Amino acid sequence: MRNSFSQQEPNGSGFVGSLVRMSISRRARDDASMPDRSSVQRLAAFTAIFLALLLSTLTAACRRAEKLPDQSSQEYRDAVRAFYVGLAALQAGVEVRAGEEMTRVTQLAPGEPSAWANLGLLAIKQRELDAAAERLEKARDLAPENSRIILMQATLESSRGNLAEATSLLRRAVELDPGNLIAIYSLAQEVEREGGDANEAEAQRLMGKILEVQPDNLVALLEVTRLAAKRGDSAALQNALSQVAALAAAWPPEAKDQFTALQTAAAGTDTRAAGARVAFLRNVLVRIPKYRADLAAVKLPTGELGEPFTGFLKMASPSPLPAPPDDGLAFTEEPLGNWQWAGGVSLDGERAPTIITASGREVRAGGAMLSFPGGPTATPPTTDGVLALDFNYDFKTDLALAGAGGFKLYRQEGGGSFTDATSKLPAAVTGGAYRGAWAADIEMDGDLDIALAVINGPPLVLRNNGDGTFIELRPFEGVTGLYGFVWGDLDGDGDPDAALLSADGKLKVFANERGGAFRARSLPDDFPALAAIASTDINGDSILDLVAVQTDNTIIRVSDDGEGSGWVTATLVGNQVLSAPVSEARGRLIIADLDNNGANDLIWATPLATTVLLGDGQGKFIPRDAIPARAITAADLNNDGRLDLIGVAKSEQAVRLVNRGTKDYHWQTVRPRAATSTGDQRINTFGIGGEMEIRSGLLFQKQPITGPVVHFGLGEKTEADVLRINWPNGVVQAEFDLQSDQTVVTDQRLKGSCPSLFAFDGREMRFVKDCAPWSPAIGLRINAAQTAAISQTEEWQKIRGDQLVPRDGYYDLRITAELWETFYIDHYALMVVDHPEGTDIFVDERTSNPGPRLALYTVAAPRPVKAAWDDNRQDVTEIVRALDGRYLDTFGRGQYQGVTRDHYVEIELGDNAPTSGPLYLLAHGWMHPTDASINIALSQGSHPPPESVSIEVPDADGKWVVARPALGFPAGKNKTMVFDLEGIFRPGAPRRLRLRTSMEIYWDALEWAAGRADAEVKTARLNPQTAELRYRGFSVFNQADKSSPEIPDYDRLATTSQRWRDLIGYYTRYGDIRELLEKVDDRIVIVNAGDEMALRFPGQPPPPAGFVRDYVLIGDGWIKDGDFNSVFSKTVLPLPTHDRTEYTSLPARLEDDPAYRRHPRDWQEYHTRYVTPDRFQKTLTLRKQAWE
Structure with a gap:
């Protein structure tokens, strides 16, 4: 009995365990006879004592389980650090790290509910629903009346299909917190879904509760309008419409047109028609920032399953404010000689800055x-x-x-x-x-x-x-006598803009339209004259602001208002603070954290003096005593973590002003670097024009990258939890575990290519190759003057028989969007190809102009080439003998990604290759592509243009001549180029050939095969039986070595968060998309990064005896990437159609696009998901919810 019990209950040892075993043993003995009264009394007394001890022990165990570390302990500090590192990782999409850190919090502070809740949210994102349920239940046990935790549980149950349980949880969440607008909105949706007039009336009442908290919430107003119309509640309908009308004055014309149609429908006899019109209006309003802000207040973004807790529920949270300014900050002046200019410059980006002086x-x-x-x-x-x-x-x-x-x-x-x-x-x-x-x-x-x-x-x-x-x-018209220049992303759209200050004090801001084009933005007519400008994120909203000194000494903030639509100005420092007048020589404004308290300081330097104003992070700037010198630069000259000033004293004596701060605050120095000087060159060496964000606890800071070193003050925070870099080419990177002086090298990874094709191979979903659309790239710049025309939208890709195995009667294919791209898919079909044993089939998987022939090539069994040499005469036969993942890579790297030196591989087919009849060279490999920005760079100066594959053969004199020029290149990863060799060899010349190119093409295997046009081939073309668009997230990519392609792993997700600055516009809503894919008709599926198309094709009977089976995926569509030099790379528009080969203009609005005009109903039924990079821009900012 003892052994049996201990196996079932590991905690059955110790005193309580002994009591339990004594009780069981006594009961066993007493079972032999009826107890007398005294025995019963003794047993009752014993049981009471046992239960009391058991309750005491369980209570102690529960207390241990709910333990919170003392705020003065190292455990508390470790828990705080782990929580905020985990939170940053969760928000930045580094989900493995997020899980590790949040788990550590639960170990250090098991009684803190927020960590358990965040772990539950992470498990939902990773589709580990059972684990999510356990973690959220633990969080709720610790905080049973927290509305947000219960909302998370409701979200989980809804994703599991437990709608009744989800509704019950939502009711409880609303009951606990009537200000939880997301819970109210979700409950209204669930209640309406149940049907019936009573439920619809309740849904309408719930939307009214949102309006009690936010009376002008446009989303809730439209929902009340829709529900009132649906129910025939004319009074409520007209009241809601009058409230909406009061907000409609600033709407664009297309929204006003839809609202007019809604009003007309509402005035009719059947108000239900007005309900349908609400959906049309809503689909237009989603373009407006006000509507999207209202939507974010009541509804989680598509694909998001909850907002993480950004602070503790039981433990004390750290302050979000910077440390107090160092009121003892002073500078020691050190002379540098008689010079009229002095500054600190990092000559290599690594060592301490060198002082440069000039006359x-x-x-x-x-x-x-x-x-x-x-x-x-x-x-x-x-x-x-x-x-x-x-x-x-x-x-x-x-x-x-x-x-x-x-x-x-x-x-x-x-x-x-x-x-x-x-x-x-x-x-x-x-x-x-x-x-x-x-x-x-x-x-x-x-x-x-x-x-x-x-x-x-x-x-x-x-x-x-x-x-x-x-x-x-x-590029900057209308400016004369340039005095000040700022380069940074002032409107939050990802690309740096230019702000120019002219000699007469006029500010001119130019929005970057990409591709080297700029558009002058308007400023108010009464905008003040300025003496100096600089830039930083002065108000902590993650978008760079202009900070300017007016000619009257007032310092102001100038911030973008609404995605480039206008400006907001605010006074930072009144004109009474700066005593030194602005002279004709103007002044210099420097922004830096001199006291390392974690807030920006302002340094205003004139020829007469320099005034330092210390920021407190709450909008106040405290002036220090003026320094009798003109500061020119700020730099840490002695590596002590404090920024010194370098400049010129009034006596034209160059001086170093050594920072003698009195507070021992912490600091973070970051040294941004491009990956390498060869084989990439997608960003400038030190990332100038990019941005850096750090967060330490709740303290968020952002700075533009203006040089090789970026400095942050941390105040009393000992280290930064996360660094997020927005590199100048749009790639974003998060770094953890930073040293105080950290060099950060950009990730050298692809940001654009094409969709990834996965197939079920009998065991798992496995990557096959890149698939359509690859070649039909909208807006791809060939050079500064030319954009690639689209000549062919249909592409074929082979899937080997061992790569696709039917399951449950269907062929299962998944096509994912992993990179910074938008896909426009018109059609997918699967061709089943049965061919005789001993033969093989291939399709030509190249990009070329004109496009490759869309046909099956039936050949005899392919044979490896007899011998191969690279252009250094190295024997590379073994490398290209078989498809084994070993790639020919002896050509080195060029200056730019995708382009290297002119090189070739020379091939001898062998004596067994036929001398007559059809003969093909099968070149298997992959290509590392350039992008539009690289193409622009290559088109400048003396760079030779990239040369695609050509075939050379020797003539009778042994001289190599071009036999087939400009044959294109492999269309991505794991591709086969089919070269027709019939008639290529010259009489009397060796049967050798060379594949020559200057592109980064990595050959895996080179084979020859005799054509078998006589072979019987049976084909069946299948349309998808089911087709679903859904959100998936982003795969982990693995790369065997630098010669190998990056291969996505279907079973491992790197993140389910937004990874790229998505193109703005309407995408296809999630769900059934089969109708859009049935045929080539310009009715498209619009796919965003992170999306997945799950395609099921009907299974076919096995091939006849003597035949083997392969497959061909046929795709038709277009692709557009987010590269800053791709034309119209900011938006989903313009939409593609088959009768257009070039896209040279951007429609002012969706309704003007020809593709929309052909199929407007698709934007009412399918393309209703509007995507912006709003949340991407503000990844590390701590979003305040309506209930907080």
Whole structure:
């Protein structure tokens, strides 16, 4: 009995366990006879004692289970750190790390419900529903009256199909917190779904409760309108319409048209027609930021299953505020000699900055002395006259000098020396008169250009050609006498914009329209004159603001209002604070955290003095005593974590102002880096134009990347929980476990390619290859002047018989969107191909112009080539002998991703290859593609254009000649190019050939095969039996080595969060999409990143005896990626149709698009999911909910 009990109850040891066993033993003995009265009394007394001890022990165990660490303990600090690292990981989509950290919180503080709830939410996202239920139940046990936890449980039960339980939980959530608007909205939806007038009346009443909290919530108003129309409640309908009408004045015309139609329907005899019109109006209003904000207040975004807890429910949460400013901050002045300019420059991005000094004649940079173009009067450089940048992509800082006497460019060599590189510049540029220079990647092609302030003239941009040469551009019209320049994403759309300040104090902001084009934005007519501008996220909303000093000394914030639609200004510092007047020489505004308290400080430097205003993070800036010197740069000169100031005193004495802060606050330095100087070059070396965000606990900060080093103050926080980098090409990267001085290298991964095809192979869903659409890319720039035309939208991809096995009577294919792309899918079909044993079939899976022949190639069993050599005469036969995942990679890497040196592989077919009849070369491999931005860069300067595959053969004299030019390249991963060799060899010449290219093409196997056009081939073309669009998330990608492609793993998700800055517009709603895929008719499925199409094709009888089976996926559609240089890469529009080969204009609105006009009903029934990057932009900000 003892052994049996201990096996069932591991905790049966110890005193309680002994009591239990004694009780069981006594009961066993007493079973032998009837107890007497005294025995019964003794047993009762014993039982009472036992139960009391048991209750006491269980209570102690529960207390241990609900343990919370003392706030002064290391356990508490560790739990806080783990919670906020886990929260950041959850929000940034690093879900494995999120799970690890939140689990650690539950171990350190098992009584804290928020960690259990976040673990439950994570399990829901990862589709581990049983685990989610357990974790949420644990959270609810610890906080039984928390409405948000119960809402999470309701979401879980709804996803499980337990609608009655979900409704019951929602009722409880609303009962506990009538301000939980998401719970109210969800309950209204569930109640209405049950049907019946009573339920519909309750749903209408619930929507009214939302309006009690947010009277102008447009989403709730429209729901009341719809429900009232559905129920025939005319009074409520007219009342709701009058409230909606009061909000409609600022709507665009298409929304007003829909509202008018709604009003007309509501005035009719059958109000139910008005209910349908609400849906049409709603689909238009979703474009408006106000509507989307109201929607976010009451409904979780599509694909999101809950909002994580951002603070503790039982433990004390850390303060979200920065530490108090250092009121003892002071600077010690150290002279640097008689110079008229001084600044700190990181010459290699790694070591402490070097102090550079300058006069009107020379510049001293370390041990180098350079000539400054000060002109005949030796005019000294202005504060912006010495520019540090890496223009030649060698990770060494070069110097551009802009002065009254011209412009000079110096290239840094090894050992800190410099070479004059000015000779490659146009003489008209080098001889001009300039006030200053700034670095910016104007066309976002991965290298830095130079903006020059022409004195008394319009600004000039020197576009970097990537080969040491530059050309002149003038993209900023309407500005004369440039005085200040800011380069950063001011409207939150992902690409950096330009703000220019002219000599007369006028501000001009240019929105980046991508592709090197800019659009001037309007400012109010009464906008004040300015003396200086700078940029940072001064108000913590994750979008960069302009900070400007007015000519009356007022410092203001200028922020985008509504996605580029207008501006909001606010005063930061009144004009009475800055005592030094703005002189004719103007001043310089620097933004940095000098005291490391975690808030931006403002440094206003004039020729007379520098005033430091310490930020407290709550909108106040506290002035320190003026410093009698003009600060020019801020940099940590001695690696002590404090930013020093470098500048010039009134006596034209260069000075270093050493930071002598009194608070021992912490800090974080980050050194952004491109991955490598070869084989990539998608961003400039130090990421200038990008952004960095950090969060430590609840403290969020964001800064633009303006140089090789980015500095954050952390205050009393010992370390940053997460760093999130928005690289200049749009790729986002999150980093954890940062050192105080951290170099961060960009992830070198693909951001665009095509859909991923998975098939059930009898055991699991396994990646097959990239699939259609691959080649029909909308807006793909070939160079600065040309965009690729679309000649063929249908593509075929082979699926081997061993890669697709029927299950439960159907063929199961999944097509996923993993990268920064939008797909427009018109048709998918599966061709079943039965062919005789001993033969094989292939399709030509290349991208070329014209497109490949869409046909089956039936061949005899393929044979490996006899021998192969690369262009260095290395024998590579074994590498290309078989499809084994070993790739030919002896050509190195070029300057840019996707392009390398001219190279070839030479092939000898062998004596057994037939000399007559059809003969094919089967080239299996993959290609690392360029993108639109790389194509732009390649088209500049002296770069040779990429050369696709061509075939060369020797002539009778042994000279190699081109036999087949411009054959294209593999259309992605795991592809086969079919080359027809019939008639290619010259009489009397060896039967050898070369595959030549300058692209990054990695051959896995090279085979030849004799054509078998005589073979009987049986085919059946199948349409999907079912087709479903659904949200899935993003696969983990694995790469065997640098020569191998990145392969997605279907069974492992990297994240279910938004990974990319999605293209804005209408996508197909989730659910059945079979009707849209049935035929080629321009009725498309619009697919976003993270989506999956699950296709089931009807299974077929086994192949006849003597035949084997393979498959071909036939796809028809288009693709558009988010690359900043792809045309119209910000939006889903323009929509594709088969009668268009080029897309040169963007319709002003959806209703003007030709594709919409052909099938408008599809945007009422299918394309109703509107996607924006709003949440992506604000990933690390802590969203405040209506109930908080």
